[in-house]
Amino acid sequence: MSGIIIAAIVVGATGIGLGFFLTFMGKKFAVEVDEKEEQIRALLPGNNCGACGFPGCDGAAAAIAKGDAAPNICPVGGPAIAEQIGEITGGSAEAAEVKTAFVMCAGTCDKAKDLYEYDGVKSCLAAGSAPGGGAKGCSYGCKGFGDCVAACDFDAIHIVDGIAVVDRDKCVSCGACVKACPQRLIELIPVKRTAAVECNSRDMGKDVLAVCQAGCIGCHMCEKECPIPDGAIHVEKNIAKVDYSKCVGCGKCAAKCPKKVIKMFTVKK
Amino acid sequence: MSLLLLAISAALVNNVVLSQFLGLCPFLGVSKKINTSVGMSGAVIVVITAASAICSAIYHFILAPLNLTYLNTIVFILVIASLVQFMEMFIKKSNPALYQSLGVFLPLITTNCAVLGVALSNVQKNYDIWTSTINGFGTALGFALAILLLASIRERNEDNDVPKSFKGMPHVLLTAGLMSIAFFGWAGVL
Numbered sequence: 001m002s003g004i005i006i007a008a009i010v011v012g013a014t015g016i017g018l019g020f021f022l023t024f025m026g027k028k029f030a031v032e033v034d035e036k037e038e039q040i041r042a043l044l045p046g047n048n049c050g051a052c053g054f055p056g057c058d059g060a061a062a063a064i065a066k067g068d069a070a071p072n073i074c075p076v077g078g079p080a081i082a083e084q085i086g087e088i089t090g091g092s093a094e095a096a097e098v099k100t101a102f103v104m105c106a107g108t109c110d111k112a113k114d115l116y117e118y119d120g121v122k123s124c125l126a127a128g129s130a131p132g133g134g135a136k137g138c139s140y141g142c143k144g145f146g147d148c149v150a151a152c153d154f155d156a157i158h159i160v161d162g163i164a165v166v167d168r169d170k171c172v173s174c175g176a177c178v179k180a181c182p183q184r185l186i187e188l189i190p191v192k193r194t195a196a197v198e199c200n201s202r203d204m205g206k207d208v209l210a211v212c213q214a215g216c217i218g219c220h221m222c223e224k225e226c227p228i229p230d231g232a233i234h235v236e237k238n239i240a241k242v243d244y245s246k247c248v249g250c251g252k253c254a255a256k257c258p259k260k261v262i263k264m265f266t267v268k269k
Numbered sequence: 270m271s272l273l274l275l276a277i278s279a280a281l282v283n284n285v286v287l288s289q290f291l292g293l294c295p296f297l298g299v300s301k302k303i304n305t306s307v308g309m310s311g312a313v314i315v316v317i318t319a320a321s322a323i324c325s326a327i328y329h330f331i332l333a334p335l336n337l338t339y340l341n342t343i344v345f346i347l348v349i350a351s352l353v354q355f356m357e358m359f360i361k362k363s364n365p366a367l368y369q370s371l372g373v374f375l376p377l378i379t380t381n382c383a384v385l386g387v388a389l390s391n392v393q394k395n396y397d398i399w400t401s402t403i404n405g406f407g408t409a410l411g412f413a414l415a416i417l418l419l420a421s422i423r424e425r426n427e428d429n430d431v432p433k434s435f436k437g438m439p440h441v442l443l444t445a446g447l448m449s450i451a452f453f454g455w456a457g458v459l
Binding site for chain 2: 018019025
């Protein structure tokens with residue numbers, strides 16, 4: 001019996017002694033973790049997508065708490081979370097502009113011609129090293145092997161009829177597809193009433209016509225039609241580009257476009 | 270002189286990783302970069318040396334006189350766990366970057382069987398406190414040597430064109446096996 005008691009005392013005393021040692025050392029080597037940082041980290045979505053430019057949500061929380069980053073840097077959380085974080089930091093609760101990914105190509109299988117049959121690795125990046133930058137006649141267009149689909153954590157982009165199409169309801173504008181696209185065809189555009197050009201071809205109009213029925217031929221019609229002073233759409237290097245900060249989404253350019261490559265978006269996300 | 274021999278034999282001849290196959294988890298897990306493996310070696314050297322000294326002291330002054338040697342394992346684990354906790358605090362305070370890169374392997378030193386293995390073998394071989402400390406230090410040096418060698422080899426082989434089925438862990442395990450065979454060459458030295 002006494003053996004058990006002694007054993008219990010010895011183990012207990014060792015434990016208590018080490019406990020005191022650790023408590024003492026814990027105080028001495030305490031690292032101040034900002035209280036705000038923990039609260040902010042709890043609010044962030046935690047999928048560590050890196051869309052904010054920081055290494056994961058922990059990094060973003062530390063940067064926001066320090067004041068190195070705005071409370072609204074998380075595009076995934078959106079305005080609701082930005083507001084809550086803004087309350088914690090006491091700064092402005094202004095939400096970031098809500099954006100969504102947009103694929104600048106409308107060259108579906110029936111509209112854009114293939115020059116030959118490609119039977120290589122099913123990846124846009126790999127197909128790019130095939131002769132002529134892949135089978136598609138247009139060397140700027142979407143190759144449709146879905147590098148962006150693989151990059152998307154949110155199941156918000158799919159290959160439909162040979163080109164990538166964004167599911168705007170699911171897109172959180174993390175920008176993973178923008179980085180994944182070897183053609184640099186995907187951009188983040190604001191979710192608002194706006195026009196967007198579904199083409200990225202810098203070829204001359206004649207060359208575009210030869211390979212795709214849905215390509216911008218750089219005819220400047222949209223430019224002339226735009227009612228905004230100085231214009232919200234401009235043709236540069238044979239391709240029309242919308243200035244999203246100016247565009248009000250009147251739809252005049254889309255109506256006039258002879259190739260119907262200007263797509264109109266409404267406010268609804 | 271015999272202490273020096275003991276340290277050398279613990280580090281090379283009876284290398285804890287390559288001859289006794291203890292502590293393989295951090296050996297394979299933290300050997301990807303030389304920088305982190307240096308940090309890991311440092312932490313393990315401190316923990317094993319301190320654990321050997323403290324465990325041996327507890328054994329000789331408390332457990333053996335009270336005939337409580339059956340409590341060896343549980344008391345030693347208590348000591349090792351606290352030491353690792355302390356190590357974690359220390360590294361977190363002094364070198365946050367290292368703390369980040371060691372990640373989960375830092376608290377896992379607790380379950381690094383090399384640490385408990387040394388503490389228990391010290392007791393089994395009936396070493397006194399001083400000898401135990403030297404033995405622990407030598408063993409820890411052996412661990413550091415093994416993990417640094419593997420890290421260097423892995424860094425060198427990083428861009429090698431390895432057949433697909435051998436990429437990653439199989440390649441590392443083969444490397445470790447070859448290192449182990451090489452270390453058997455020390456067996457006849459002492």
